[in-house]
Amino acid sequence: MKGVVKHIVLAKFKEGVTKAEIEKLIKDYADLRNHIKQVKSFEWGTDVSIENLNQGFTHVFETTFATLEDRSAYVAHPAHVKFGAQLFPTLEKIIGIDFVPAPEP
Amino acid sequence: MKGVVKHIVLAKFKEGVTKAEIEKLIKDYADLRNHIKQVKSFEWGTDVSIENLNQGFTHVFETTFATLEDRSAYVAHPAHVKFGAQLFPTLEKIIGIDFVPAPEP
Numbered sequence: 001m002k003g004v005v006k007h008i009v010l011a012k013f014k015e016g017v018t019k020a021e022i023e024k025l026i027k028d029y030a031d032l033r034n035h036i037k038q039v040k041s042f043e044w045g046t047d048v049s050i051e052n053l054n055q056g057f058t059h060v061f062e063t064t065f066a067t068l069e070d071r072s073a074y075v076a077h078p079a080h081v082k083f084g085a086q087l088f089p090t091l092e093k094i095i096g097i098d099f100v101p102a103p104e105p
Numbered sequence: 106m107k108g109v110v111k112h113i114v115l116a117k118f119k120e121g122v123t124k125a126e127i128e129k130l131i132k133d134y135a136d137l138r139n140h141i142k143q144v145k146s147f148e149w150g151t152d153v154s155i156e157n158l159n160q161g162f163t164h165v166f167e168t169t170f171a172t173l174e175d176r177s178a179y180v181a182h183p184a185h186v187k188f189g190a191q192l193f194p195t196l197e198k199i200i201g202i203d204f205v206p207a208p209e210p
Contacts, residue, residue, distance in 0.1 A: 005153070006148075006150075006165075006167070007154070008113060008165065009158075010115075010200065010202060023210065026210040027210045029210075030209065030210050043111075043206040043207075044204070044206070044207055044210070045111075045204030045205050045206050045207045046204060046207070047202050047203065047204060048110070048173065048203050048204060048205060049112070049201055049202050049203040050176075050177060050180060050203075051180060051201045053114075053199055053200060053201030053202070054200065054201065054202045055200050057200065057202055060111070060113065060202055060204040062111070062206075068153065071155075072155060075155060075156060094158055095115065095158060095159065095160050095162065095200070096154055096156045096158030096159065097115060097152050097154050097158070097159045097162055097165055098152065098153050098154040098155075099149070099150025099151060099152060099153060099165040100150050100153060101148040101149070101150050101167075102148075102149055102150045102151070104135065105128065105131040105132045105134075105135050105149070
């Protein structure tokens, strides 16, 4: 996984956001790949944890990039900015955190 | 990535926890691999995000498992329980969330 940057987003949607709206948002999120060439991979899923530590978050999105520069290009890309403006009003809370898998500790 | 379960932990350490203490905890976290055979991979890193959405979290840990049953065995394993008891008092906050990468939306 040398050189990979992992961009993780946790989301909790507002009450009243419908299942259909969430599905559309996930489709649009995944579709960013087709507009932003720096996206290396995109995965998502809903929480299946059993430790009672999800703090109410229900969805995870993980996008990877080859370099920090590619990650920055993605963040600034008009398609990403536009998607963010669409996603944000539907969220009760969000965390976005990026990391470069470190060498063995 | 078929069949993989991703177990993501975000952490923020308490003020006063030293760099050496954090390094030791990360070593012990990584070492769980050597005690719990269900661990498929372990990666960690510190936050390098640029979107101002990290909500104060500074560390990411990502452990993968082949199945939900393997994940559950890990959670219940005495080595994991012992490590948790060591880690928890050092944390200001934590999120633990698991997901199975879903089929294309």
